[in-house]
Amino acid sequence: MVERRRGRSVSATEAWPACVSSRALWRRAAIRFTVVALAFVGRPSLGLEPEPAATEIRVLLFDASQGPSAGIAGSQFQYLGVDGLQRGTAGADGTFTLILTLSDDDYLPVWGFALGFQPRLQVFRVADVRRAGMIEIGLQPAAPRVDSEIHGVVSDASPGSGAPLANATVDYVYHSSEDAFPDIHGSLVSDPEGRYAFNVPLGPTDYVELTVSAPGFATFSTYAAASQVLAGMAFDIALAPVGGELEIEPANLSLQCTSSFDVTIRNTSAAGESAVILFVAVAFHYGEGVYGQEFTVDLSQIHFPLSLASGDHIAFPVTFHAGGQFPSRVTLTVVSGARNGNVAAAYFGHNAGCHPTCVGDCDRDGIVSIDELVRGVAMALGESAAASCAAADTNSDLIVSIAELVTAVRHALDGCEPGEATPTPTLAAPFTPTSGFGPTRTASPTATMVGTIPPTPRSDAVSALQTAIDEVCHLNGPGPTDSSARTADSGYTLHCLPGPGHETRVELIRYADVEHAAAQFAAASEPGEPRDFHDLPAAYWETPFHEGANRYLVWQLGCWVVSVHSFDDTHFAIAPQPFPLSEVVFSDARDLLLTECPIAQ
Numbered sequence: 001m002v003e004r005r006r007g008r009s010v011s012a013t014e015a016w017p018a019c020v021s022s023r024a025l026w027r028r029a030a031i032r033f034t035v036v037a038l039a040f041v042g043r044p045s046l047g048l049e050p051e052p053a054a055t056e057i058r059v060l061l062f063d064a065s066q067g068p069s070a071g072i073a074g075s076q077f078q079y080l081g082v083d084g085l086q087r088g089t090a091g092a093d094g095t096f097t098l099i100l101t102l103s104d105d106d107y108l109p110v111w112g113f114a115l116g117f118q119p120r121l122q123v124f125r126v127a128d129v130r131r132a133g134m135i136e137i138g139l140q141p142a143a144p145r146v147d148s149e150i151h152g153v154v155s156d157a158s159p160g161s162g163a164p165l166a167n168a169t170v171d172y173v174y175h176s177s178e179d180a181f182p183d184i185h186g187s188l189v190s191d192p193e194g195r196y197a198f199n200v201p202l203g204p205t206d207y208v209e210l211t212v213s214a215p216g217f218a219t220f221s222t223y224a225a226a227s228q229v230l231a232g233m234a235f236d237i238a239l240a241p242v243g244g245e246l247e248i249e250p251a252n253l254s255l256q257c258t259s260s261f262d263v264t265i266r267n268t269s270a271a272g273e274s275a276v277i278l279f280v281a282v283a284f285h286y287g288e289g290v291y292g293q294e295f296t297v298d299l300s301q302i303h304f305p306l307s308l309a310s311g312d313h314i315a316f317p318v319t320f321h322a323g324g325q326f327p328s329r330v331t332l333t334v335v336s337g338a339r340n341g342n343v344a345a346a347y348f349g350h351n352a353g354c355h356p357t358c359v360g361d362c363d364r365d366g367i368v369s370i371d372e373l374v375r376g377v378a379m380a381l382g383e384s385a386a387a388s389c390a391a392a393d394t395n396s397d398l399i400v401s402i403a404e405l406v407t408a409v410r411h412a413l414d415g416c417e418p419g420e421a422t423p424t425p426t427l428a429a430p431f432t433p434t435s436g437f438g439p440t441r442t443a444s445p446t447a448t449m450v451g452t453i454p455p456t457p458r459s460d461a462v463s464a465l466q467t468a469i470d471e472v473c474h475l476n477g478p479g480p481t482d483s484s485a486r487t488a489d490s491g492y493t494l495h496c497l498p499g500p501g502h503e504t505r506v507e508l509i510r511y512a513d514v515e516h517a518a519a520q521f522a523a524a525s526e527p528g529e530p531r532d533f534h535d536l537p538a539a540y541w542e543t544p545f546h547e548g549a550n551r552y553l554v555w556q557l558g559c560w561v562v563s564v565h566s567f568d569d570t571h572f573a574i575a576p577q578p579f580p581l582s583e584v585v586f587s588d589a590r591d592l593l594l595t596e597c598p599i600a601q
Helices: 012-022 024-039 126-132 226-230 370-380 402-414 459-472 514-524 578-596
Strands: 002-005 008-011 055-063 076-081 084-089 095-100 107-113 120-125 134-139 146-156 169-175 184-189 195-202 207-213 220-225 237-239 246-249 252-256 258-267 275-284 295-297 306-308 313-321 328-336 343-350 482-488 491-499 502-510 538-545 548-557 560-568
Touching: 055 126, 076 095, 084 095, 095 126, 107 126, 107 134, 120 126, 120 134, 126 134, 146 207, 146 226, 169 195, 184 195, 195 226, 207 237, 220 226, 220 237, 246 328, 246 343, 252 258, 258 275, 258 306, 258 343, 275 295, 295 328, 306 313, 313 343, 370 402, 459 482, 459 491, 459 578, 491 578, 502 578, 514 548, 514 560, 548 578, 560 578
Parallel strands: 002 184, 055 134, 146 237, 252 343
Antiparallel strands: 002 008, 055 095, 076 084, 076 107, 107 120, 146 195, 169 184, 169 207, 207 220, 246 258, 258 313, 275 306, 275 328, 295 313, 328 343, 482 491, 491 502, 502 560, 538 548, 548 560
8 A cells, every 4th residue: 555645655654653653543542541541540649658669560462363372562552650651662572561659559541552453441450460460451453454445526516517626636634443553644636537536445444534625616624434435435526616705593592492493594795706505514413411413404495505696595494392311402514615614503402391291202292102101111121211202201310210101101091181290200219230322320120129128327328428429529510510429218329420421320229138239239240241349249341322431330248239330421531430439439438338237147
């Protein structure tokens, strides 16, 4: 494979070392690694602990498809030590030695990556690492790449033109979706017929960023996905001539429950100057507590590209109907040749207090059907996400309760009454972690909760747990925040909401005896892998959620089962993570919990 640049040709092999040293894997990994690593740093020292002994630890990065005997020569690593972020390169056998000076109570994040392999971050408890004397990290090989041609025609987007544009500049950047290969940059120009073509190696989910420019035309950028390229798709690109000035109204709007309005795009330039609009991009923004897509943008009556004369405008309807569990945000971007660039508008839809009052009527047609009842039962059992029918989860606690199901059945039999009140919110049952949508909490079936008994309310236990959650819950808003510890029917609950889109919940449930607790631990921890946590039964697992993740840790302390669920809807791990939080709970509340239920019975 030869990378094309102006004035010279550079092979992908030549480009790799320069890319590593400047930006490719180091820079791309550094931000993610640093944010995640800082989330695992132990509690601050009070200056009373003895200085931890320096220990040499052998680290092996190997090909996971072949086993530990297949060390990866020249693989890269990063880890967080007492002196900050450390990095280096493994030897010919895939190993390197780090000097471990962290205390046994800390956590050691290590990020490994190598050319042709998927990067991997693993977090180890320092005490375990010091005891073992070594760390092994297996990297999965990236999917094979195929040398592929990307081609197309550059043309004038003016309505009625379509003329090819010669000598248009096509800049491209190859991106490995798995971060297994460095970026590849290149540039070329279109021929007299406006055609261009170049080759890059593509894996199944890789993509190439294309930026096309020509004198007198607005620069345009797009992406070529590997799936499209491998299917033989041509990437024809029409450029809009520079001219006109556009405005979009309304530019910002905040809506509640249900609303409809018209969006107007107008050419406000001087007389005689037209503006060519290529299209209007509609993006449902995701993240920071916003997941809904309850906006409808109707562009069906407008045909692009189009030309707007000075003073002319187009209009189209937008509607919002709050029917989901979460608020919505949509952005409209007018992609054009306007002199003032691509103008945009953003609309936010609130859903608070907007849920239908007819419990169980998912489609809001005034009737609760058998299909809707079946959907509600599936949600109550945790077989589908509560967000799939807001009308069944009337108090928005992400749980469909028995009371809500009973009300839905009554509405199915007797019909919906206009303005009927929804059930009074009830205390949620202890949650069983699932891999459902977002920060889901699913009520455990009654059979799995047999053997729970209310603990004796203890103000000292609540105080200790409040201290624990306050120690790791750093409120940073904006939006509602919370850091709290409370008693519950069968134990205690901890809640940390540092900001929208980031949340951690802890349930400490007391059972009648160790046997009942062991049975519940076995059921709750089934999705996870065993982990070492103070020699107690413990299991940990993660489920991806767009850019973020749900992270779960379940552990048993005598007749107590502790379930920790942290959720971050972005790659920034702002919510308290399960292991550091569990360490604080274990340290601050272990003795108090065991006074009610000793391990030895």
